[in-house]
Structures are given as structure tokens and as C-alpha cells.
Amino acid sequence: xxxxxxxxxTMKKSSNCSKLEIKMxxxxxxxxxxxxxxKSFNSIIMKFPKIDDSLRKCKTIFEQFDEDSNxxxxxxxxxxxxxxxxxxxxxxxxxxxxxxxxxxxxxxxKFNEFIVFMCLIxxxxxxxxxxxxxxxxxxxxxxxxxxLVDAFVFLDKNKDGYVSKEEMVQAINETATGERxxxxxxxxxxxxxxxxxxxxxxxxxxxxxxxxxxGIDDNEDDDE
Numbered sequence: 001x002x003x004x005x006x007x008x009x010t011m012k013k014s015s016n017c018s019k020l021e022i023k024m025x026x027x028x029x030x031x032x033x034x035x036x037x038x039k040s041f042n043s044i045i046m047k048f049p050k051i052d053d054s055l056r057k058c059k060t061i062f063e064q065f066d067e068d069s070n071x072x073x074x075x076x077x078x079x080x081x082x083x084x085x086x087x088x089x090x091x092x093x094x095x096x097x098x099x100x101x102x103x104x105x106x107x108x109x110k111f112n113e114f115i116v117f118m119c120l121i122x123x124x125x126x127x128x129x130x131x132x133x134x135x136x137x138x139x140x141x142x143x144x145x146x147x148l149v150d151a152f153v154f155l156d157k158n159k160d161g162y163v164s165k166e167e168m169v170q171a172i173n174e175t176a177t178g179e180r181x182x183x184x185x186x187x188x189x190x191x192x193x194x195x196x197x198x199x200x201x202x203x204x205x206x207x208x209x210x211x212x213x214x215g216i217d218d219n220e221d222d223d224e
Contacts, residue, residue: 019096020100021202021204024120024161024203024204025160025161026161027123028123028152028153028161028203029161031149031150032153032156036154037150038150038151038154039174040174041154041155041172044151047151048213048214049214050144051144051147051214054141055115055141055144055211055214056216057141058114061118064081065078065081065114067080071111072109073108073109073114075107078097078098079091079094082094100204101114101116112211112212112216115211116207116208116211118141119145119148120204122149123145123203148210151206151210152203155168155201157170161203162201162202163200163206164200165187165190168186168187168190168201169187172189189209192209192212192213193205193209195208195209
């Protein structure tokens with residue numbers, strides 16, 4: 001897997017895409033070339049309960065990684081996990097993966113961030129990652145992760161690996177009955193996804209918004 005992750009100084013505060021984000025965009029574009037089975041935004045909403053139930057099953061895997069049971073995974077715990085899985089990641093690659101998923105920049109990967117990490121592991125189709133998927137027990141979750149990828153592909157009308165405001169409006173207005181939704185609804189959903197307010201939504205931003213839509217957020221452990 002060497003080389004697919006970029007230097008962490010290109011991460012969050014840089015205007016340039018990290019190599020990891022580029023890899024993610026390329027993977028989404030590859031999937032988009034095969035189209036999507038989803039026909040409307042409502043068809044995505046209808047899947048929320050099933051997706052919520054499936055994602056919560058990730059909690060067992062999360063707890064295995066969270067060695068000190070403090071409700072979050074730090075870099076050292078993530079490194080230990082990769083060692084247990086016998087997957088070779090460099091220190092730089094582990095740092096980049098961790099920082100890419102730690103959207104709150106608090107040096108601790110919470111449950112919702114871990115779900116994004118898991119989906120990223122699913123999306124990347126490297127041989128080492130495929131081996132890790134088996135060892136991490138992702139087999140039963142693959143259908144859920146595929147639905148998430150499919151949903152993003154449905155929104156990404158021009159297949160460039162990002163979702164714009166215009167694409168969001170178009171997606172919400174695509175219904176089986178031909179009815180048109182309020183533009184305000186599309187804008188509200190888009191603003192919920194566009195975390196960095198740059199007018200374009202990445203797959204990572206979409207995943208974080210989706211965990212909130214189905215009822216999983218970064219306060220998950222505090223509420224239990």
C-alpha cells in the first residue's frame with residue numbers, strides 16, 4: 001500500500017488535495033463509470049433505517065481498536081491495530097489516514113469518524129486493503145458501504161468525484177413522480193455536507209453528513 005497516502009503537511013489546512021483525497025476521488029470516478037442503481041434522493045432516504053442499523057454494528061470493531069476504552073481511537077491504537085492485522089503501513093501513511101478521518105482535529109478518532117475510516121478502507125481497492133477488510137470483519141458491512149458509495153455517485157452528476165450545489169438541486173428534483181422539491185431543501189442538505197464551505201462536497205464530507213442524517217454523530221459515546 002506504500003505511496004497511496006500523501007504527506008500530512010498537505011492535509012487539512014492546505015488548499016491542495018492530499019494524495020489520499022486524490023486516490024479517493026479516483027476511486028469514486030471509477031465507480032461512477034458503472035452508473036448507479038438509485039433513481040431519486042428519496043430512495044436514499046428510504047434506506048436510512050437499514051443503514052443506521054448496519055453502521056451501528058461497526059461499534060464492536062471500534063471497541064476492539066479502542067484499547068483504553070475512552071471512546072476514541074488515537075494514532076498509537078490505530079498503529080497497533082494495523083500491526084495486529086499484519087498490514088504494512090508506514091508511519092506517514094498511518095498519520096495521513098488518521099488525520100484524514102479526524103475531522104474535528106482533536107487527535108482522537110470518534111465513532112462517526114471511525115465509520116468514515118471503515119468506508120474509506122472499503123473504497124480503496126489495494127491488495128493490502130482487501131486483506132485488511134477480511135481480517136477486520138467487513139464482509140457483512142460491504143453492502144452498506146456500497147450503498148453509501150452508490151448514493152454519492154447518484155449525487156455526482158458530472159462524475160468528477162465531487163458534488164456541487166447545482167448537482168444537489170438536480171438530484172433532489174429527480175423523483176419518480178416528476179415532482180420538484182423546494183430549492184431550500186437542496187441547499188440545506190448541501191450546507192450540511194459542505195463542511196469547509198468551499199462550494200464542493202467530497203466523499204469524506206458526504207460520509208460525515210450521512211452519519212448525522214441517520215442519527216450517528218461525534219457525541220455518540222457521550223449519550224450512552
